[in-house]
Amino acid sequence: MSFINYSSREINCKIVYYGPGLCGKTTNLQFIYKRMSPESRGKMISLATESERTLFFDFLPLSLGEIRGFKTRFHLYTVPGQVFYDASRRLILRGVDGVVFCADSQLTRVDSNEESMENLRVNLREQGYDPDRLPLVIQYNKRDLPNVASLAELHALLNRRNSPELEASAITGAGVFETLKAVIKLVLIDLKRGGRQ
Amino acid sequence: MSQGNFILREPEYEALLSILRKLLVDASAKVAFLVDKNGTLLGSVGDAVGFDTTSLASLAAGNIAATGGLANLIGEKEFSILFHEGERDNMHLSVVAERLILVIVFDRRSSVGLVRLRVRQATARLTAVMAVALAASDAEFRGIEELTEADIETLFK
Numbered sequence: 627m628s629f630i631n632y633s634s635r636e637i638n639c640k641i642v643y644y645g646p647g648l649c650g651k652t653t654n655l656q657f658i659y660k661r662m663s664p665e666s667r668g669k670m671i672s673l674a675t676e677s678e679r680t681l682f683f684d685f686l687p688l689s690l691g692e693i694r695g696f697k698t699r700f701h702l703y704t705v706p707g708q709v710f711y712d713a714s715r716r717l718i719l720r721g722v723d724g725v726v727f728c729a730d731s732q733l734t735r736v737d738s739n740e741e742s743m744e745n746l747r748v749n750l751r752e753q754g755y756d757p758d759r760l761p762l763v764i765q766y767n768k769r770d771l772p773n774v775a776s777l778a779e780l781h782a783l784l785n786r787r788n789s790p791e792l793e794a795s796a797i798t799g800a801g802v803f804e805t806l807k808a809v810i811k812l813v814l815i816d817l818k819r820g821g822r823q
Numbered sequence: 824m825s826q827g828n829f830i831l832r833e834p835e836y837e838a839l840l841s842i843l844r845k846l847l848v849d850a851s852a853k854v855a856f857l858v859d860k861n862g863t864l865l866g867s868v869g870d871a872v873g874f875d876t877t878s879l880a881s882l883a884a885g886n887i888a889a890t891g892g893l894a895n896l897i898g899e900k901e902f903s904i905l906f907h908e909g910e911r912d913n914m915h916l917s918v919v920a921e922r923l924i925l926v927i928v929f930d931r932r933s934s935v936g937l938v939r940l941r942v943r944q945a946t947a948r949l950t951a952v953m954a955v956a957l958a959a960s961d962a963e964f965r966g967i968e969e970l971t972e973a974d975i976e977t978l979f980k
Binding site: 627628629630631632633634638640668669671673682683685687690691693694696698699701713714716717718720721803807810811814815817818 | 830889
């Protein structure tokens with residue numbers, strides 16, 4: 627649910643990075659934070675455990691300039707990926723405008739990806755969204771590692787909607803901004819249409 | 824269930840800020856913020872210079888959401904008021920009109936009792952303005968009639 631303030635001519639949208647534990651959601655945000663100019667980004671907040679696993683969420687606000695006289699602000703959130711943090715994931719999905727599903731390409735993580743995608747669909751439904759219509763981009767992360775599943779396999783397992791999909795290596799930054807651009811585009815197109823349901 | 828956009832127009836925005844200004848004085852508070860439950864700042868009054876208002880909005884929403892989750896676990900709908908006490912400053916958070924969070928920061932010049940009383944009075948007025956804002960918000964957003972690849976690229980320059 628985007629928030630549009632006519633008085634200050636601002637559009638605010640919420641984008642959530644979703645995916646299994648250790649797939650690279652926080653790494654995506656950290657790379658974006660590092661590469662954005664200080665004028666375009668706010669402070670990055672990470673509510674994490676002592677071992678740097680996401681406990682509640684990471685948050686990174688971006689101000690990306692104007693479209694048709696409206697300042698655009700995007701609030702990027704990650705969810706905690708570990709299975710037992712499901713209640714927190716549901717809370718973070720509230721009011722979401724677009725989702726990046728970050729998949730771990732390693733062969734050993736195929737099941738975790740599927741489980742997390744199914745969990746995303748269940749939680750979106752619980753929040754009143756249609757999981758087949760909410761703006762969604764799929765990022766196949768960790769493509770730089772050995773023993774990764776093929777794109778065709780990952781597509782067949784995770785992308786039944788035929789959403790835009792991108793390869794990435796968040797640790798080096800490859801594909802990170804391409805993913806962000808893809809989801810922002812979907813969110814703005816959706817906003818132009820005036821909501822999704 | 825509809826997840827349509829929330830469009831806030833100038834008259835309602837100004838009305839909300841005006842209520843916040845009065846509340847700030849009546850409650851002898853330092854700063855008052857109005858935040859969307861999704862974590863977006865709607866507006867603030869008072870001396871917010873030293874605050875990272877964007878982060879504050881996001882964390883206030885996370886705070887309300889997390890305690891709401893706790894409330895559900897014990898069969899409550901939500902905990903609509905939260906109070907955090909610090910050494911110098913205190914924070915009072917309350918839910919307004921089901922979708923906003925009113926955040927008041929105050930020090931020893933005020934008290935939690937006074938803040939609570941004034942918040943209750945302001946909440947009724949904020950709720951009335953929100954009803955008007957939400958009714959008007961059903962209208963279609965016409966800010967972006969066209970969107971090109973070039974527009975998206977512009978955002979990243």
